[in-house]
Amino acid sequence: MxxxxxxxxxxxxxxxxxxxxxxxxxxxxxxxxxxxxxxxHPLAFRYQLQNKIANAEITKARGNFDPVLAGKLGEKNIDGTKYYEQRNVELGIPTWYGIDITGSYNYLDGEKLNSSETKGGLYQFGVTIPLAKNLLYDKxxxxxxxxxxxxxxxxxxxxxxxxxxxxxxxxxxxxxxxxxxxxxxxxxxxxxxxxxxxxxxxxxxxxxxxxxxxxxxxxxxxxxxxxxxxxxxxxxxxxxxxxxxxxxxxxxxxxxxxxxxxxxxxxxxxxxxxxxxxxxxxxxxxxxxxxxxxxxxxxxxxxxxxRRLKWQSFLPKIDFTYNFFNKENYRRDFLPLFDNNFQYGLKLEIPIFLRQARxxxxxxxxxxxxxxxxxxxxxxxxxxxxxxxxxxxxxxxxxxxxxxxxxxxxxxxxxxxxxxxxxxxxxxxxxxxxxxxxxxxxxxxxxxxxxxxxxxxxxxxxxxxxxx
Known part of the structure; x- marks a missing residue:
């Protein structure tokens, strides 16, 4: 053969x-x-491979917009004392306009928790929005x-x-x-x-x-x-x-x-x-x-x-984050957004000399x-x-x-x-x-x-x- x-x-x-x-x-x-x-001829074949590589680069770049699913499972126990037990599932969705959307479920229990932690099952829905840098164009x-x-x-x-x-x-x-x-x-x-x-x-x-x-x-x-x-x-x-x-x-x-x-x-x-x-x-x-x-x-x-990407470095970085919470087995209460079961944050970064940006x-x-x-x-x-x-x-x-x-x-x-x-x-x-x-x-x-x-x-x- x-x-x-x-x-x-x-x-x-x-x-x-x-x-x-x-x-x-x-x-x-x-x-x-x-x-x-x-x-x-090897050169003709090589030139054809270059096109395939360029197509693969597009697929690679699209990967930056892929949703990310994450999970976490953990427990700490010393001398019969259960410090914490945690189960967490999270989904992150990056969007075209620089906005990141997240959704998660977190279960937490234990005897040595921080006062800011919430016991039991907690559903969370959040969004992060750039208000200046990365809003119109990002990496x-x-x-x-x-x-x-x-x-x-x-x-x-x-x-x-x-x-x-x-x-x-x-x-x-x-x-x-x-x-x-x-x-x-x-x-x-x-x-x-x-x-x-x-x-x-x-x-x-x-x-x-x-x-x-x-x-x-x-x-x-x-x-x-x-x-x-x-x-x-x-x-x-x-x-x-x-x-x-x-x-x-x-x-x-x-x-x-x-x-x-x-x-x-x-x-x-x-x-x-x-x-x-x-x-x-x-x-x-x-x-x-x-x-x-x-x-x-x-x-x-x-x-x-x-050039458009580098121009973004002249803008201050202002990111607004909002998270809505709902405890497991509790009645859903979405509105008003800033009344109950929420968390928000505003992060500001302003470059002073702008030497690198310039x-x-x-x-x-x-x-x-x-x-x-x-x-x-x-x-x-x-x-x-x-x-x-x-x-x-x-x-x-x-x-x-x-x-x-x-x-x-x-x-x-x-x-x-x-x-x-x-x-x-x-x-x-x-x-x-x-x-x-x-x-x-x-x-x-x-x-x-x-x-x-x-x-x-x-x-x-x-x-x-x-x-x-």
Missing amino acids: KSLKNKFSALLILFCVQFSFAQDSLKLSHQEFLNIVKNY RRAMLDQAKFGLKMTEAEQIVLTNELLLDAENTYWEWVKNYEIYKLQKSAVEINRKRLELTKKTYEFGERPAIDTVEVSSQLQGFELQERDAYLNFVKSTQELQMFLWKDQQELYEISQLIFPSSSLDEHSGYSDYEFLVQNVQSRQVQNHASLEYYLQKQNILESE ADYEIAKLKISQNQQDSQLKTREINTKIETYKNEVNNYFTQIDISTKNLNNYQRLLNAEETRFSNGESSLFLINSRENKLLEAQEKNLELKAKFLKSYNKLKWLNENFLR
Whole structure:
């Protein structure tokens, strides 16, 4: 069963990638790769856990409003004298507006009780009301508000961090594809020049070509073989970089036992046709709806909540407490409240110098000002990125168009040179020169396409960061 489970996990990881291209090799598409990163990468999983932690913080803050049930049972007896026997049950209910409600039943009996104690069963109902400090806002309400803002803040941060991870992964994928296609170009050039060398050797044997031509072709072949080895090394390195994003279930790194190859190509990307729509879409967005700015907005709400809480320290603490009593088996007599069976108290605390209150309040205001500056800086940064990525995409697309035309011209020049060579009007040196220029143009074209896609991805994931 364990072996079967491991095989099934591996199958999920690779999303049904198919065996093809070469012996013992796998092909991985762009979408399959992104799905693996989204579902199995440890950072993506960690960001999801942050949201769960923020939700738990809200539950924790709500716990400050939970009713509390308490009980007490006790007796003291020395030398046969029962000093006291006590049984007590109490329920405390904190409310949203800082008012605490209590209800209890207390039974007390004994021979050594204080004169203020009441024998027998006694029911009690009480309320404590803050008349100044903590009436409009208190620590319990502040903690709950801050936990709610913290959840929204975490969600916004999670969106940005996840999209940054996916951007990094996607750009790594297309860099891998580019290196693979350059390797295929070099491999193709090597094959062409091997055939050309064989043909040149035969024409030399028939006396149609001088021996120096075989040296020329051989030298060209060796140059291409060196470039092929270098291209292959770059492809292997980029495969290793890609592996850092390949994970299995339970956040285990997927070890690549054989080379994998892309099933997507640079030319197949939809960005070439819909990049203008993406640019327009990003430009139509409201910058304040970006998740990065939502993060600072929720942080501002948390700091504002803290400022309101610190402001309460300037107020005198005046707490009014009233308790109504009713002895067991006695007639209930509620009204008037201050006539019989009651207890009340008024507690007053007035800070004299207010040094701590003034310092805490000033710190809270400075943090708000600091966050506002950070938000303005982030707004400027987002606007700058939008303009930068937009210009990059437009510029690279234009360069690709020019490069493609230039590539076609080099291909025609090579074809013409080969025709002239077959007519005895050219040389292998000129053919090699044209071929080198064509290969350079092909590599340049692939480099530009990779740069375009990277800029396109930056713009795409920036657009994904907008909440509305």
